[in-house]
Amino acid sequence: MRFPSILSLALVAASPLAGQQRFTGRIATVVESLGVAAAARGLPVDPVIEKAIEGSAKGIPAERVTTALRVVVDQLDTAAASLRTGGISGDTIAIAAGEFAITAGLHGRDITELARTGRPAADVTVGLRVAGTLAALGVPPVESVKLVSAELRLGRPPADLLALPGRVETEVAHGATPAQAAAGLTRAAAGQAGGQGAPGGPAGPGGPHHGPPPGKSGEPPPHPPHP
């Protein structure tokens, strides 16, 4: 995992993007500096590069882009440490997913909790993305983690995890708050884990047709390419 990241960094160091005015030489210098240090710690550098490109594309002043880049690196460090505590080390894709989850409002302890579900790193990666997406939908981080953690412990495939935000949105459309929707789904998962059989959907205003969507054919692979 580290080689492609370093390769990306090398490309930045050569400044082709700066040459194309994707970002200024000043930002390229900061990216190179932060990226080399991050790569040395086993962190992915793609999120740093992408954030620099994003800031430049949006016309953000270099000073502010630099600040944002440092935040990204800090979040990558937090994500890596939290995953390591949970038993997952050296997976840059999972670290990047953890960084996104932190951006969405999760904490390091939340990442650790998901990592401790005992699922493969690829599944935890999807779980982190979904938990972050749920948080971005307005589900409190603690509820997001409870739900995703419960689903991971049930051994749900990534496709089922990816369906969770849609299921929460459905419940919200029927009057539940995001927290209520997530809590209902968590209870449903807990019921299944307890051997009570599938209880249907979450408690709340939704009717029986608001349950999980039917499975899709040709679901995406469990471990997508690096974002």
Added chain:
Amino acid sequence: MNEREFHPDVKRLLDGEITIPDLPLELRAEGEEALRLLAAVDRSPVATPAVTWRVMAALERRRPRVRWPWLLVPALAMAAALVLWIIRPSAVGPSAGSNVVTVRFVLVAPGARHVTLAGTFNHWDPRATPLVRSGAGDLWTATLSLHPGQHQYAFVVDGTRWVPDPSAPAVDDGFGRRNSVLTL
């Protein structure tokens, strides 16, 4: 539920996740109408259309008419506000035999001259992915094949205004704005 949005089950129908018989009886008429209207406005080759018609209908009702010059300023202000009437990207489904998911992005942007899409999937290049104007002229669409994963994006209106999708999850972009989130 916001009046510009479909019932979630109808959205699932339009996204190809379910079929008409899967809908509750009380929603079947709405689902059939949505499919019929979208077939009328959507000429792109993707089989299952995205969510658009109710937004278009609402905009038709609310669009300001510029009859007098002094009405131009409030009309433009309203048009700018209506740019925020964006429909979430519609995941049409995985492409056969490949690790990509076809996603349709739809933006309603009255008065816009051009609209593009920038995000992690095109290295935030605001020129790389133009949306195509369709329908009555306020509707802009783009259909992309994206790798499964987590993407962030925003619409770029007239090359200068970065507009997140208000009906999609969003996160802080680190610059004081919001990025829409798409998790596939």
